[in-house]
Every structure is written in C-alpha cells, then in structure tokens.
Amino acid sequence: MIALGCDHGGYELKQEIIKYLEENNLPFKDFGCYDNSSVDYPIYARKVTDAITHGECDKGILICGTGIGISIAANKVPGIRAALCTDCFCAEATRLHNDANILCMGGRVVGPGLAVKITDTFLNTPFSNDERHIRRINLIENRDPSEN
Template sequence: MIAIGCDHGGYELKLEIIKYLEEKGLEYKDFGCDGESVDYPIYAKKVGQAIIDGECEKGILICGTGIGISIAANKMKGIRCALCSDCFSAEATRLHNDTNIVALGGRVVGPGLGVKIVDTFLNTPFSEDERHKRRIALIEE
C-alpha cells in the first residue's frame, strides 16, 4: 500500500499521480488535501505515520517545492524521505538510501516527469549492499 499526501501546492500533481497508481492497479491511501489551503507538515505527518505504523510500505508527498514537506517528514524517526526532481535521483535514493518516501514539488516538476519519478521510485529496490546498510544505520543512530 502506498500513502500519498499533499498540500494545496501539490494538489494537481497528486491527482496525476493517483491516475497513474490506478492505471497500474497499485493500492494507495490518500491522506489529503483536497485542494484547499493547508499546512504541509500535517500531511507529512499523516503519510509518515502510516509508514511507521506499517499501514503503508512507501509514501509520496507533494507541496509547492517539495522542500518543506520533505523536511517535515524527515523529522519523524524511521522516515527517510528524499526530494527528487529527476529520475536518476529517485533511482539512486532507493538503491543507496532505502528511502520510504519520495517528495516532489508540484510547482517544480510537471505531471509527466512527476509520474516518471514516482514510477522509478516505486520500482527500484534497495541494493542490500552492506556499505549502504551501514550508512543507513549511521543515519538512524
């Protein structure tokens, strides 16, 4: 199950990503918002908590730039959220960092690229390389 959430700056991109998830037959839970002006930390916490609780395996967060919502998510123990504006970064963060949330900027990436970033993030496994496991353990300390 994939958790998805956004603020008003990410609402339009969230709709495009939900379309992609539905086309691929991927289960998701939408934690909001519905387009109204809101505070992004609320949605970062909802998505992060769903992952921490085991309700969802991975998450997608979107705000205007992706910066604020990724900072808010990364304050939560057990969350590794990466802000990605390209597919190379989305692939690398899964391979090397075993990130569990990808953050996007709805005012930074268009819908086509946003969907490709999400596709890359969701379909790239963690490398299981010992050096990456060691580095993740250092982050978690």
C-alpha cells in the first residue's frame, strides 16, 4: 500500500499521481490534503510517515510546492528515508542505493508527465541489497554498520 500526502502546492500533482496509481491498480491511501486551500505540509508529512512506520503502508509519496519542506519534515522521523527527486535517475538511484521509502516531489517544479515517470521508476526499482548500501543505511539510522 502506498501512502499519499500533499499540501496545497502539491494538490494538483497528487491528482495526477492518483490517476497513475488507479490505472495501474496500485493500492493507496490518500492522507490529504483534499483541495487547494492553504495548509501546513508537516501535518501531511507526519500522516504519511506514521502510516509507514506503523506498517500500514510500505512506501509513500509526498508533494509540496518544491518538495523541499515536506522532505525535510518527513526525514525528521526515525526509519524514514524520504528522497526529493526531480528526474528518473534520482528516483532509481535512491531506491537502489538508499532504499528510500518515500518519494518527494515539487508540484511547482515537476510537470505531471515527468512526475508519473518518476513515480513509476521509484515504485518499480528494488533496493540493491548491496553490502555497502546496507552499511550506509545503518549509519544513517545510527546503527552498527555491520547490522543487516
């Protein structure tokens, strides 16, 4: 299950992502926001991160105007690896190397066609499970680098 969240700056782009998910029969839960009214992005970042850290969802997609604020808010939560991606290369690399569990995008930065391609790449790229990447993720999480 994929958790979705956005602020007013990401609302329109989130609607495009929802179309993609529905067309591909990918299950998701929309945590808001639900229109263009001004809201505070940390609220929606927390709803999505909670869904992931509590096991309700496996991955998430967060969108604000630039993607920056919402990614900062998400990355404050232990166990979350949120990556701001503006192209497919970054989306692929963050899944392969960082095992990112949240894709962040900017509704005022990335157009709908590219956003769908980034989302597809993020959702369909597995983690490499390479020892050096596991070691680095453990360091990010403040765990012993030898843990798997």
